[in-house]
Amino acid sequence: xxxxxxxxxxxxxxxxxxxxxxxxxxxxxxxxxxxxxxxxxxxxxxxxxxxxxxxxxxxxxxxxxxxxxxxxxxxxxxxxxxxxxxxxxxxxxxxxxxxxxxxxxxxxxxxxxxxxxxxxxxxxxxxxxxxxxxxxxxxxxxxxxxxxxxxxxxxxxxxxxxxxxxxxxxxxxxxxxxxxxxxxxxxxxxxxxxxxxxxxxxxxxxxxxxxxxxxxxxxxxx
Amino acid sequence: xxxxxxxxxxxxxxxxxxxxxxxxxxxxxxxxxxxxxxxxxxxxxxxxxxxxxxxxxxxxxxxxxxxxxxxxxxxxxxxxxxxxxxxxxxxxxxxxxxxxxxxxxxxxxxxxxxxxxxxxxxxxxxxxxxxxxxxxxxxxxxxxxxxxxxxxxxxxxxxxxxxxxxxxxxxxxxxxxxxxxxxxxxxxxxxxxxxxxxxxxxxxxxxxxxxxxxxxxxxxxxxxxxxxxxxxxxxxxxxxxxxxxxxxxxxxxxxxxxxxxxxxxxxxxxxxxxxxxxxxxxxxxxxxxxxxxxxxxxxxxxxxxxxxxxxxxxxxxxxxxxxxxxxxxxxxxxxxxxxxxxxxxxxxxxxxxxxxxxxxxxxxxxxxxxxxx
Numbered sequence: 001x002x003x004x005x006x007x008x009x010x011x012x013x014x015x016x017x018x019x020x021x022x023x024x025x026x027x028x029x030x031x032x033x034x035x036x037x038x039x040x041x042x043x044x045x046x047x048x049x050x051x052x053x054x055x056x057x058x059x060x061x062x063x064x065x066x067x068x069x070x071x072x073x074x075x076x077x078x079x080x081x082x083x084x085x086x087x088x089x090x091x092x093x094x095x096x097x098x099x100x101x102x103x104x105x106x107x108x109x110x111x112x113x114x115x116x117x118x119x120x121x122x123x124x125x126x127x128x129x130x131x132x133x134x135x136x137x138x139x140x141x142x143x144x145x146x147x148x149x150x151x152x153x154x155x156x157x158x159x160x161x162x163x164x165x166x167x168x169x170x171x172x173x174x175x176x177x178x179x180x181x182x183x184x185x186x187x188x189x190x191x192x193x194x195x196x197x198x199x200x201x202x203x204x205x206x207x208x209x210x211x212x213x214x215x216x217x218x219x220x221x222x
Numbered sequence: 223x224x225x226x227x228x229x230x231x232x233x234x235x236x237x238x239x240x241x242x243x244x245x246x247x248x249x250x251x252x253x254x255x256x257x258x259x260x261x262x263x264x265x266x267x268x269x270x271x272x273x274x275x276x277x278x279x280x281x282x283x284x285x286x287x288x289x290x291x292x293x294x295x296x297x298x299x300x301x302x303x304x305x306x307x308x309x310x311x312x313x314x315x316x317x318x319x320x321x322x323x324x325x326x327x328x329x330x331x332x333x334x335x336x337x338x339x340x341x342x343x344x345x346x347x348x349x350x351x352x353x354x355x356x357x358x359x360x361x362x363x364x365x366x367x368x369x370x371x372x373x374x375x376x377x378x379x380x381x382x383x384x385x386x387x388x389x390x391x392x393x394x395x396x397x398x399x400x401x402x403x404x405x406x407x408x409x410x411x412x413x414x415x416x417x418x419x420x421x422x423x424x425x426x427x428x429x430x431x432x433x434x435x436x437x438x439x440x441x442x443x444x445x446x447x448x449x450x451x452x453x454x455x456x457x458x459x460x461x462x463x464x465x466x467x468x469x470x471x472x473x474x475x476x477x478x479x480x481x482x483x484x485x486x487x488x489x490x491x492x493x494x495x496x497x498x499x500x501x502x503x504x505x506x507x508x509x510x511x512x513x514x515x516x517x518x519x520x521x522x523x524x525x526x527x528x529x530x531x532x533x534x535x536x537x538x539x540x541x542x543x544x545x546x547x548x549x550x551x552x553x554x555x556x557x558x559x560x561x562x563x564x565x566x567x568x569x570x571x572x573x574x575x576x577x578x579x580x581x582x583x584x585x586x587x588x589x590x591x592x593x594x595x
Contacts, residue, residue, distance in 0.1 A: 112321065114317055114319060114321040115321055115323060115324075117280075117282050117308070117317070117321070118315075118317065118321040118323070119323075119334070120282070120307070120308040120309045121280055121282070121308050121309070121311075121313065121314075121315040121381075122309075122334050122335030122380070122381075122384055123309050123310075123312075123335050123337065123338075123384060124309060124334070124335075124337070125309055126309075128337070132334075133323055136325045137324065137325060
């Protein structure tokens with residue numbers, strides 16, 4: 001069960017960090033008229049199409065003793081990022097970034113710009129328009145972003161294996177734990193973990209679809 | 223209050239706005255006008271740049287060069303690099319759509335612009351405005367729970383609650399019936415009686431111009447083409463495009479054949495055909511080319527040749543096409559030249575109009591307006 005709690009802790013942390021990171025990013029993307037914004041959008045969406053091992057490989061290289069990120073981390077904290085829980089958090093944040101940015105972006109873009117104009121003309125600052133008009137009207141996007149980041153991190157395998165290795169209590173997440181159990185032919189233990197993961201994933205997805213159908217749903221609107 | 227009464231509020235604007243949109247094509251708006259207290263109508267066809275003009279005054283769009291001054295305060299001056307953001311301009315701006323905040327109640331919507339007041343004052347002011355526009359009973363409702371006309375009233379109350387120094391209204395009564403319109407306009411006039419603010423009121427509908435107009439600015443293709451009293455600007459259009467703006471769907475090119483000064487009329491022959499029309503006398507000589515504008519709604523359609531009419535122009539033609547747009551049937555009739563005629567669906571049914579049918583057009587002499595090219 002240690003692996004499950006580790007995964008949940010990782011997923012909660014990653015979802016929290018992502019909401020903080022993704023809100024300004026998505027807001028900027030929704031408002032900017034910059035022509036090259038598609039480049040930023042593509043970079044953010046990369047984890048959707050790249051095999052996790054590719055992303056994991058680059059992250060491992062960057063976080064290792066010879067990587068830029070690894071060297072920086074070494075200078076500050078005296079150890080590299082690779083094969084640590086922190087490294088796992090950093091990797092997962094990048095890996096799940098599109099799952100937080102896209103629903104927020106869609107939610108922000110779905111708010112009628114005239115409502116924001118109305119708020120400005122009524123004397124509200126941009127910050128107040130954002131807080132009191134855009135945010136309340138984007139709540140479903142927030143829920144979707146949080147839930148998807150959580151769920152996606154909970155189930156990740158490739159990136160974790162590459163960056164975190166398999167250190168019990170530090171980087172052994174639930175999906176790696178299941179893989180281990182299967183490798184050692186302990187199907188009963190694998191089954192317990194798999195069922196737990198299955199149930200959590202189902203609960204999470206039913207939450208999204210119950211809350212809203214518009215954002216990020218592969219199923220057509222009813 | 224004393225200061226507000228002693229100096230008349232006035233908005234002076236002079237600006238140029240360019241948009242090089244790959245999708246909508248290049249567009250340029252050049253404006254130079256002054257608004258005095260009271261209602262000024264901004265009139266023009268769709269796409270003329272009316273909403274763009276309001277957005278520039280409100281600061282939602284940034285003109286490339288501008289000098290906009292409201293009662294002595296500079297809102298935007300590119301020469302001195304002054305640009306007040308929209309939230310600091312003290313304008314009320316009502317968009318074409320009510321744009322009420324859907325997550326707030328009607329009262330919260332109206333109170334949104336009253337942030338600087340203490341909460342109890344906010345509520346009082348919001349209720350005063352809701353009462354002035356007769357929607358006080360809706361205070362607790364959400365925008366989704368009220369009708370379109372009610373939403374327009376609430377939006378108007380919300381815009382005016384902020385004690386604005388000038389008011390911009392973009393087709394605020396679009397889609398409302400005539401009775402409701404005049405009721406809202408009366409409320410607006412009553413509200414402005416004590417304040418005497420400049421109000422710029424955008425519309426492309428003739429009936430609103432006639433109901434409201436003290437002064438009209440006509441705009442077309444991004445340029446102001448005429449200014450003055452409504453009757454002078456709209457009923458004697460001098461520019462061909464403005465004639466279109468004023469609801470003249472038919473534009474005909476013709477050559478003067480014969481001038482009958484004692485009758486105050488002349489006969490003209492339509493270009494490229496044998497069809498002749500009798501039109502009001504204008505400063506023109508025989509052989510001159512003139513342009514004639516006729517409203518599609520001013521032409522009568524008869525399925526048999528009419529007799530005993532005072533109208534001087536009865537033209538035979540055939541229906542080229544019929545199209546129903548809303549509650550209007552648009553008939554294209556070939557009578558030497560192509561005429562657009564508007565009839566009601568009921569009239570179209572009772573005349574049993576079909577394409578290819580032979581019909582007669584009846585046009586009064588004074589429905590033919592001479593237009594400068």
